Structure formats: structure tokens, C-alpha cells
Amino acid sequence: MNHSSSQEALSVNTPTYDDGSTWFSRLREATAFWMFLILLGLVVLFSLISPNHAFLSVNNFFTIALNASQLVLLAVGMTFLLGAREFDLSVGANVVLSSILAARTITSLAGTPDEVAMGNYPHLGPAITAGVLVAIISGTLFGLINGLLVTKLRLSSFLVTLATTAIGLGTALVMTHGANVPDIPRVLQTEFATYRVFDMIPLPVLLSLVLVLLLWFTLAQTRFGVHTLAMGSSPDASRRAGINNARHLLKLFGLMGFLCGIAALLDISRFATTNIGGHQTDNLQAVAAAVIGGTSLFGGIASVPGTLVGTLIPVVLGTGLVIMGLDSFYQLILVGLIVIAAVYIDQRNRQLSI
Amino acid sequence: MHTPQQDSSAPLSKQSMGAAAVEAGRREPALEAINIVKNFGSLQVLRDVSMTLYRGDITAVVGDNGAGKSTFMKVLSGEHIPDGGQLCVNNREVQLRSTQDAQSYGIETVYQDLALAPDLSVAENVFLGREIKAPGWRGQIGMLDRQLMLEESTRILTELGAKLKSYRATTQSLSGGQRQGVAIARAIKWAQHAILMDEPTAALGTRQRDMVYAAIRAAAGRNLAVLLISHDLPQVLELADRIIVMRQGTAVANLNPAEVTVRDVVDVMLGAKGA
DSSP: OOOOHHHHHHTTTSOBOTTSOBHHHHHHTOHHHHHHHHHHHHHHHHHHHSGGGTTSSHHHHHHHHHHHHHHHHHHHHHHHHHHTTOOOTTHHHHHHHHHHHHHHHHHHHSSOHHHHHTTOOTTHHHHHHHHHHHHHHHHHHHHHHHHHHHHHSOOOHHHHHHHHHHHHHHHHHHHHTTOOOOOOOTHHIIIIISOEETTTEEHHHHHHHHHHHHHHHHHHHBHHHHHHHHHHHOHHHHHHTTOOHHHHHHHHHHHHHHHHHHHHHHHHHHHSSOOTTOOTTHHHHHHHHHHHTTOOTTSSOOOHHHHHHHHHHHHHHHHHHHHTTOOTTHHHHHHHHHHHHHHHHHHHHHHHHO | OOOOSSOTTSOOOHHHHHHHHHHTTTOOEEEEEEEEEEEETTEEEEEEEEEEEETTOEEEEEEOTTSSHHHHHHHHTTSSOOSEEEEEETTEEEOOOSHHHHHHTTEEEEOTTTTOOTTSBHHHHHTTTSOOBOSHHHHHTTBBOHHHHHHHHHHHHHHTTOOOSOSSSBGGGSOHHHHHHHHHHHHHHHOSSEEEEESTTTTOOHHHHHHHHHHHHHHHHTTOEEEEEOSOHHHHHHHOSEEEEEETTEEEEEEOGGGOOHHHHHHHHHTOSOO
């Protein structure tokens, strides 16, 4: 990597690494850094030009965070898989199926059908506990099945998860005949989804943030993270180094499934219903968020903070356009352009580093 | 001219390989292969190959394409499970069923493709699969001691004479010779008995090749047995303490590099001259 004299001048006041680069020069090479600047630019732009500066409010920022709280979980799970050079296209189907199983469990256990239809839930506590467990377990199992199919049958994860998307959605439709599960207790909304810690931070945002921080730490600082990127960088190298690629991959798909289970819980608690017709583009949105944040489609490079930025950009765009009174469909076009910019920056940096 | 101990047409037996041990004086065997057989379907690729690798020795294995060199190395590295014969590490019979088995017995391999993860740093590659956990509670939650891994990698590579711009850099940003240096450093770091190297200087320039030669000598200097597979016969004559010639799945000659020329080795490889 070439370092200009201006960078050398900069290093006088900033810590330098053993190759003479500074933390700032390293930051500049990260796709996530440029995407963060774009995010910041969007926030400033919408804050300035929105009517009455409506965009610039703490409440609006937390609404944006709430809207991103489900997708960020899927995108971070996808970041791990892409880092290991794998895909999961079935995340939307997993969320739908897990949310239906959880909703069915809650409404079945909370009371008799008549009581539940009347909005009476005599066994609410145990029912919600069971629902939470069912969502997490079914989501994780879905992921593990993907992982087993990929590792045991040695099939491409792209094709396996394309197939399990159909199987998952088909199962959900068979179970519900295409109708959403009604009568989910509103207390899930009032006591969880819309509950604000310190009257400010929505609880789902806090939950997602804690999980994202944990997963950031896992990818950047632990053996699990290094093995994930090693597998994506060179499966042969990791195998020859004694890493059990199949077992590690199974864990990654299990993690993705677990996060789908949590996203399913957020889904039914926010909207007090299931969303069978939704989540069809969750997979692409998750991949886009990861790629915008600097995660490579070719494995070996992944960034959880980058994915967080990559998740927020489309949400900020969507919210900003609505506040501006513009059609939010423009969001799709703009996100597409940003994905192209992110991939270009990623490829340019790769070429420079070789 | 050295007189090899065996006729080129006959496989080298365990007994005749013992002559090398006598020749080696009181040198300590690190890794012994005795009558190794390997079949792929009906094709017998290795036929009763016996060989002893001594501590501090560089043993080169040469042979024409298809002679069985790489298959033999893969048996020693645990990638291929032999169909017959015995393997002894440090005078103890062992079963090598995976590369992990070989590693656990202190045998490290430097593959022709180096087996480095290009997107990981030098330190991460040196410690891949055997990372150092941070002390105390940080280690218990799975946190790595990256500083210690960096310092240790820097120390080994500096001792080998590798001059890297950055030890935090990804290995894909290094030159071919530097990458080779990282792969050898990793092997030296973890090997307790033997290092196996497959074509370590293929596609390298002269300066980079010299660096790798120095690293190979350094490995032997650490009392490790080194097995070197190479097509580069001048390199072999320059580096090796012994040359084992393989032909059609058997070890046919054990040569002293000080007493043979490249022409002699080629003749034995091709069976043109009685070894």
C-alpha cells in the first residue's frame, strides 16, 4: 500500500502501525468508513431539508432504529455466512415459519379458543414463555437443517437455501391456509415492542443492539470469528490448519437460524400478528446491508459495524423520503446505486491491497 | 562419484535404508516410514516405500512425475491413509488418519499452495487453528491474545530473516517469497519432529529463493527432520543432506549429494543408469 507524504505528516500526531500506516489511513481503506460518511450525509441532508426539520428528532432516530431492528439481526447473521463464503436465502421463510409457530403456540396455550378470541389470556405468562422458546428453537432448527444439508450432502448453500425457502413458506401456508394468525396478545406490543427504556430507547432496539455488539465482539476478537473468516478466505487452508469446516459451518447456519427466530419474535410483538406475505425480500436486503458495509461476497472479509451502517442506510433513506413527501419507492433505486458504489469500493481496495 | 547402495530396478528395502542410518552415525530418527503401500483403486501408487528422516537432516525426495513423491508426502502428513506399512514418530508407531493427527505428533507440512488464508494477517495465519487465548476472564469468553500472537509471529519470522513491511498485513499483500516464509515459519513454530515441504521454491525469484533456502536450513538447524520434495535438482544438491530417488512408486536409491551430479540423479530417476 502506498502512503503519501501527507499521510506521513499525519502520523506525527497519530499512532502508527508497523507498516507506517496510521489508524486514519487504515480507516480510509475500509468500505464501512465511506458508507458511514454516506449515512451521516443522508442524516444531515434530511435533517436540513425536511419540513420543520422533522427528521432531526430523537424520537425519529429511535423510530428508524426500531424499523431496522429486525433486519439488522438477519444482516449480521448473513455477514458471518458471507464471511465464510456461504449464503442463506431462506432467512425470510425462516422468520415467517418461526413467527407462525410461535404465534400458534401463544394463542393455543394462553386460553381456550373462545377466551383468546375475546382477548382474555388466563395463561399468558406460560404461553409467551413457550412462544419465545418455540420461535428460537424452530428458527435455530431451520438453520441447522440448512447447515446439515450443506455439510452432509455437500450441496451449495445457495441452492439448499433456495429450496428450503420454498419448503419453509410452503409449510407456513399449509399450516395457516394463507391466513395470518390472529389474536396475538396486545401485551406483547405494549410491554415489549413499544416499551421504551428510560422513556427513550425501544426495547427491541436495545435487544438487537446487545446482540449486534456481542456478534461484533465474536467476529473481531474470538477464535470463532477468525475461523469463520479463514474458512471464507480459503477452505483448504482452514481444513489443513485443523479447523473442522463442516462443524463450524453448522454452527454458522445455526446462528443464522437463531437470529431468524429472534427476528420472528420481534415481528409478532411489533405488529401483534404474523406477516405471511412479507419477508420475501429479507434475504436480499440482508445481503445488500452486509455488502454495503464492506463484507465481501467472496468470503474472508466481513464487518459487523459495516453491516449496521449498511442496514441503516436504506431505512434512513425510506424514512427521509417519506418525511419529504416523496414516494418511498425511490429508496429502492438509491439503495441499488449505493450497493454498486460499495462493491466498487470493495473491489478497488482489494486490487490496491494485492 | 558416489556408489548408491541399491540397484535402480529394485525397491529400497528397510534393511538397505538402514545403511543410511549407519551412514548417519548416531543421528536420531524423527520419522520412519516402513514398507508403505498406497493404492488408488486397482492402481498401486506406493509399493513398500521405506524411509527414515533424521533430526537435523534435510532429506530430498526426487523423481519423475507419477513417481509417487507427493502421495508419499501426503501419507506422512496424514492426508492419505496408507493401505499397508508402518509409520513411527520418535521411535513410536503411530496411525495418521488426518492432518490433525500428524500435527498432534509434531509433523508439520508446507504445501505447494502454502495453505495460507489470503485475507487473514500474518499472525492469524501462523496461529490458525492454534490461536492463543487471552489470559483470565477474557480468554474464558473466547477472546484472543492478538498482541502475543503478533509478537511471537514477528519473532519467528525475524529469526528466519524474513523482512516484512507489516506483520498485521494480510498474506495476499506479501510477495511469493514472503508468503513462503510465513508458511515455513508456521511449520517451524509448531513442528516438534519433522517438517514436510512440497516444492517450496516453485515460481520464486533468485532472491526470494535464497530466503527460503535459509529458512529451510534454519528448520533443520532447530533439530527438526526436513523432507523436501522438489523438481529443482540443483536446489536439491545445494540443500539436501541425502537424496532419495523414487520411481514408479518405490524408493530406488539413497544418494549422497556431495558425491553425485545433476546428471547422475536424472539418470537414476529415469532408470537409465543402475543406481
